[in-house]
Amino acid sequence: MVFLSVLLSSSLYAQTRGSLKGMVTDEQNKAIPGATIVLEPDHKVAIADKKGEFKLQQLYPGTYQLKITALGYTAYTSETEVKEGSNTLSQIRLQKAENGQDLEEVNINSAHKNPDNLIDMINTIMPSSVITRKMIEQMGSRRLDEVLKEQTGLAMVSDIGSGSRAIGLQMQGFDSGYTMIMIDGQPMVGRNSGNLDLSRITVSNIERIEIIKGASSCLYGSEALAGVVNIVTRKNITQSQGLAALRYGSFNMIDATLEGETPFAGKKGSAFVSANYYRTDGFNSNPYLQEGKTAPPFDSYSLQGRGRYNLNTISTLNFNGRFSTRKSVNTKDFGTGPNTDVLTEDEVNGSVSLNNNFRNGTQLKTQYYLTRFKNRQDFTDINTGNLLEGSNFIQYLHRGELQASHEFNRRFKLTGGTGAAYEYLNDVSYRGAKSMTNAFGYGQADWTLSNTVQLTGGARYDYHNKYGSKINPSAGLRYTPFKNIIFKAAVGTGFKTPNFQQLYMVFTNIQTGYTVLGSEEFAREINILQDAGQIQSIWPIASRIGGLKPERSVSYSTGFTITAIKSLKLDLNVFYNDIKNFINSEQVATKTSGQQIFSYINIAKAYLTGAEIGVNWAATPSLNINAGYQLLYAIDRGVIDSIKAEQGLYGLVYDTNLNAQRKSERSDYFGMSNRSRHMANIKFSYEHQTGFSGTFRVNYRSKYGFQEANRANNFLDNYDTFVSGHFLLNLSVQKTFYNKHLALQLTADNLFDYRDQLMPAQQGRAILGGLTYRFFKD
Incomplete structure (x- = not known):
């Protein structure tokens, strides 16, 4: 620094x-x-x-x-x-x-030149959106999960195996494992319990967040069945400047950031460094918990640096490095007794790439990427002083990739790439080290037939050392019949192999006692528990565990964008995802202590379908209103077929009104757990030329299933436990001074202090104040 x-x-x-x-x-x-x-x-x-x-x-x-x-x-x-x-x-x-008709419209929110990826992640047939740095600053958010949970079609949920610290991102009804999270075009790792904890990522140095929804695995890989979230950090450096920011508020939260960037060597090179410190005392969403927090306290540090140097008029060398660490200590007195839970996490990643922009229009990028995530969690029994090891997890990913693109006559563009990845993981929960390797190649063609019709077609080839090879094609159409109307339609296929957790995990949450067993380990581990007299009952659904198959999907998307008047824009998108061998976590047994045992099974057929609507209205030069709504149906076809046949695993339901079992009806089946039928949001943004700005946001989520509450019938019915529908209200105001050098900000999240013990990661009301000073020459 x-x-x-x-x-x-x-x-x-x-x-x-x-x-x-x-x-x-x-x-x-x-x-x-x-x-x-x-x-x-x-x-x-x-x-x-x-x-x-x-x-x-x-x-x-x-x-x-x-x-x-x-x-x-x-x-x-x-x-x-x-x-x-x-x-x-x-x-x-x-x-x-x-x-x-316009030949080439540039959208101010999406126009960008990204050296990290030759694939244009925004100008795609699939539904896409961009969260800009300005939007993030106006929201006053501190961590990545806080930003994403306010976006249409996205939800943050606490999934099985995630523990009290991690929540997963759900997109269009897909669990977190189906959305690829990338930083500067490279995938993140660290799903030590099935989820990628997005609360560990600071937003202080984010330039924008690119979101693509739908079957994007054609270009991005098997984790992108639901879509892609790409975090783009600062890189377009044109002048020397710096930033210092500090925020403090409820739960003793401190968020401090230092940034600096400068060009050098006559603008041939540039450098950027960002450092962030964040801490919180955590919070408690459970009114019955007297000691400890459902979202534990933690301290975190992160440091990121970027470098760019133009070797000549054609070639540019790029460097990127990031380090983050987090430590959390939480003392609890519930479940299995009083204990102190200590968690430490470290993440290091770096990449080097060579970008070549040849005079004939060909672009070539060669990149190597390495990331390591380490996690250790221990529990100390306060009564006895015994140390119980919870997890000791380390994961490496090596990834090399070559990309190329060429545009022909501004009407036809080809983009392609090839690469390979090696992933290594070692955890006490996995009975030893595990590794996976895969190689891939992909290509996409974008063809502008006329001023009104654009076609996209492509395919990706994946080879996995355990599950073999698969080719996934995709195609899309963009049609602009009139100046203010754009129609889009796309179809894509997906292929996702089971991950480490679904195959090999042997995990017992020491705090609450539940157990998660990977499908490959289930038979042996359940016998060990039976021999020890710890099993009360094994449910019939357990017979379906073993030999997990890769998931295959076909996704359809269609919709339109209408700009009725210059200040009003309407987006509508309808999606349908048909999935075979869908992998889902299910309760499969009960211990004598009453705690649950979960494992993973293939659902023969499932579908996720719904619609999203977005409205953007520039009501006045200073006031902008954005609103969004998602309707979602997440259905296991096997449940529906069994209910219609009046037999099988799902033929009966326990009716609490009758205090007896009866034949199941279609109306008894609510759908898959953790998924709301309705989600909506509205945001009012105000910005005045005097430097005053503010946002008021309302987010709604309808009820969703949590777990079975009566006699097990293997599907979510109306007599089970649900998380209630709820509204969350957030407010932020900001004022700049001294030619935008100084900014003062006040944020208020969850104004009505809504909490639910079934939502352990939902904090209560949080009020924060902060100031930011920008160093630049007027």
Whole structure:
């Protein structure tokens, strides 16, 4: 940080900048407000005002590529030179596109040049969205899970095996294992109990979050059946600047961040460093728990650095490194007795890549990525002082990949890649070390047939050392019959192998006593428990455990986007995911102590279907309103077939009103657990030119099944335990001073203090205040 500070201070005052201004009009010299101006390679972006005028500031002298786009006009591209001081362009005239259609519209929220991935994750046929840095700052969120749970179609749920510290991301009804979480285009690891704990990731250095929903495994791999969340960190560095931020609030939360970035070597290179410290006393969602927290306290540190250097006009070398650590100590007195639970986590990852942009339009990227996640959890019995080892988990992922793309005549683009990965895992819960290897290759073609029709087609080949090979094709259509209406349709296939947890886990939660057994270990471990006299009953569904098969899916998606007027946008998407051999966690036995035993089985057939609606309305120049809604049905076809046949595993249900069993009816089956039928959100964002801004957000989730509460009948019925439907209200306000150098912010999460003991990760009301100071030259 000292070295970076020297670079910052010297660069701030030693280099003279320039600016670029101009005016965009049509062929009749009428202004084109809202035109998008992009300056490469620094990706400086501006929007033309009501007079068609724009200005880009803080530019280093040199030659740039200027690109201007506007809806209904052909794109304008040229080279321009920036000198010291003010530079004025002559009036730029855009020509009307054929048939009144735009050839290449650039969306300010999604336009980007990402050196980490040649795959365009946003301009895809699949439903996609971007959460910008500005949105994150306005929300006042501290951790990644807080940001994602407020997005349409996403939910944070506590799954079996996750313990009290981890919650998983659910997308369109898929569990967390079906969504690929990536940082700068590379997958995260650390699913030591089945979930990826997103609360361990700070949002302090995130530039944007890219979300793709639907069967994306064609390009991204087997973990992307539900979709992809790509976290993009700071990289578009055009000037020397720094940031210091501090927030403090409820539950003794402290969130402190230091950032610095600077170009060097005459803009040939750039460096970025970010450090974050976060702590919380944790919180308690269980009114019956007198000692301890359902979400334990923790302290965490994270450090990230990025570097870029232009070797020549064609080749760029990129470096990325990240380290984070977290420690948590929680003393509890429930379940199996008073104990102290100590958890430590460390994560290190790094990558190096060489990007080549050849003059003929071909792009080539070679990258190596290594990540390591380590977790250790121990319990100390307070009464006896005995130390009980809970977990000792370490996971490595080595991944090499080569990507290439080429655009032909701006109408046809090919993108492809190949690579291999080696994954190693060792945990006391897995009876020794385990490893998996896979190789892959993929290709995608994007073909613009006309100004109204665009086709996408591709396929991915995967080879797994345990489950063999599989080819997954996909196809999509984008149709723009009118200027303000876009139709999209896509179909994709998916292939997902069982993970380490589903195959080999042997885990007992010492705090609460439940046990999770992987399918490969179930037979041996259940016999050990029976011989020890710890089994009260084994349920009939246990006969289906063993030999887990890979899941295969076909996903369909269709919808449209309508821009009725310039300030109002409507998105509708309908999805249907048909899944075979769907892997689900099920309770399969009960211990003599009353605690549950869970394992994993293949559901022969299942489907997840529903619809999502999104509305974006710029009500005034200062007020913006966003609303979203998801309808979801998550159905096991085997349950439905058994109920209709009036026989089999699901033919009977225990009716608490009759205090007796009766034949099951279709209306008895609610669906898969942990999934709400309805989810909705609305956000009011206000931003005034005086520097005052604020957001008010309301999130709703209808009831969802938690677990069976009466006699076991192997499916979720209306007599079981549910988490109630609920609203969560969040508020944040911010004011900037001194030409946006200083910002003061106040946030209030969960205003009504809603808590439920079945939602251990839902914190009560949290009020935080903070200030941010940005260091840059005016």
